Amino acid sequence: MTALVALVSSELRQRRLLLAASALLGLFALAAPLLPSLPAGQPGELLAATALALLAIWTPLLALAAGATALAGEMADRRLGFYLARPLSTWKIWAGKMAAAALLPLLAGALVLLPAALAGAPFAALFEGAFGGSSLLAPGLAAAAVVALVAFAHAAAIALRSRRAWLLLDLAALAVGAVLVAEGVRVLRHAFVPDAVTAGASALTALAVVALLAAGALAVHRGRGDLAAAHRTLSLALWPAVLAGALGFLLFARWVVAAPIDSLELPRVRTPHGRASWVVVGGQAAHRFGYRPLFLFDAATGRSVRIGLEWFSWPAFAADGSRAVWLAQPQERSQEVRSLDLTRADAHPRRTPIAPAGWPQWMELSPRGERLALLQRDRLLLYGVADGRLLAAVRLAPSSERRLTFLDEDRVRLVEKQARAKRFAVSDLALGGRLEPRGRFEAPEGVRWGVSPLGTASS
């Protein structure tokens, strides 16, 4: 332990000029509120903001520089031999050097903040505001970030300074890992589960930092003065762990969005009009970080089909119970209509050729499931479900609320509430035709209203 402490203190002593420069930076922060170009405000907060801005620039730079030069530089310059010629294990040399490399930016950060803190800068209040009432969380996160930067810089410096072909392997492995992680993030973002992204990314980051530290230590242990051997050891130790972590993240993402129907907590069930035995079930899945899937569930057979998210995938049903359609978003900013044949026990969801340009306000399926009516951006659109052909399209006047229903397979009834009025307008659209007005009525303000399958409005 004495040797380790001696090693750390000698490393810090060698970099004492950097600590002196940090103290000077801290004094500079004291002068910042006096500068005329800065906005007038609370001097304490201005002082704190200046000191924190300096900290945010200075500390990461120091962490990267210290991590990169701590061991890789000495190995490259053949100066590690001084320590290897002493009764110090390679683990102790690594630990001492890395501890000093992490302590240097932390001490420097404290020196940058110290003058402002003594002058009354409200750091504790700022940290509590930013980190949900815990003033200890900010220093803890900062220390973890410094360790991560040091570990990363150490590994990167070994790889870059060895100048070996193994660097290509590193880059290839990095690319594969990035693709896996990006796919995992895409899956979770697409499913609107930000908490899962945060949890998975945090775990992956922690694993990557541990892998960087372990691989760096192993590289020094096996490589000693030989940078090429150190690089080879580093790559062989680091990438299997990181790639396994990245693959794990992707599998975790897929597991989150694969929540079965029986995992729903307090499911919401909607029974459609018509003769189908299918119902729509949605809700929050247990232990899936807030994932809210939506299912079609056949009450007759117990079969369930995941159709999307509870937020926006509620399906429309044909009145004869033969078909359900819903909107899916296979990729960001790209929608498509999918359908399920409810008459076949083994049917699977299928894409239709209908791909709306935006998210429709209303969607209705015809009684036999052959036509689909969409209300979208002040347009009423009528499609053939099988071939995706646009059968009718009309532009609508601005309205605050609209409802649709099919009167028969080829006619759609539209009920609109006119803007800033209690008046409602009823009109019909037939295949290839224009919108034909059918009448108007008035209703009190503030009532909830709908349109029955027969085309009558009710409140």
Place this chain on the structure above:
Amino acid sequence: MAAIELRDLGVRYGRRTALAEVSLAVPEREVCAVLGRNGAGKTSLVRCLLGQQRPSAGEVRLLGEDPWRARARLMDRVGVVPEVPDAPPGLSARELSTLLRRVHRRWDDAAVRARLERFDVPLGQPFGRLSRGQKTLVQLALALGHEPELLVLDDPTLGLDALARRAVLEELVGELADRGVTVLLTTHDLAGVERIANRVAVLRDGRLLLAEELEPLKERYRGRAASPLDVVPLTLEEIFLSLHETAAEVPA
């Protein structure tokens, strides 16, 4: 027991062979000079010996132990002067001695300071600002600070002026006389090393050309003369040049 024992030592860096089938034994209390041209494999041999390089083949025993596995333990019994001074440049000789006092189990700080004063090295000046000769003398003083049983010196007189070279060799002679320490040194200073070495090993292109006691080697070369008029190499330098210029066989 041999203080140093190498059996069929081989070192490869990728496709390049630095050492091949090197076998050598240095008994305790002897001074072995390892000679060879630049790139002959001397530094690779020293790095294997100190546990800083893993051999590609063969076996290394240092004071009876494998230096790759037991390096940290062995280094309390071994003093090292590297070819290129490698002490942290930001620390002074005094700070270096203080650091090593806390690292080694046994450390004679007073002896280190006395040596440095004798060498006329400023104690408070950062190592990086010392001259090349002063750096080597600091490293030598630090290598002797824990009174090692074995000294390994990798070309310690390289780049030194005559005075510094003499100081290094005299310090070694003193250590040999006082404590009977075993020494292995690589060097290009053949005239200087001839005064202290009693055993010599010559490397050429990574292979050991010869390894034996110096005086019997000289005797053999003298005995090879066909007539008194022949020019027979008698100094270590002449033997070394003869071996390299003519690629001659070593006389049996």
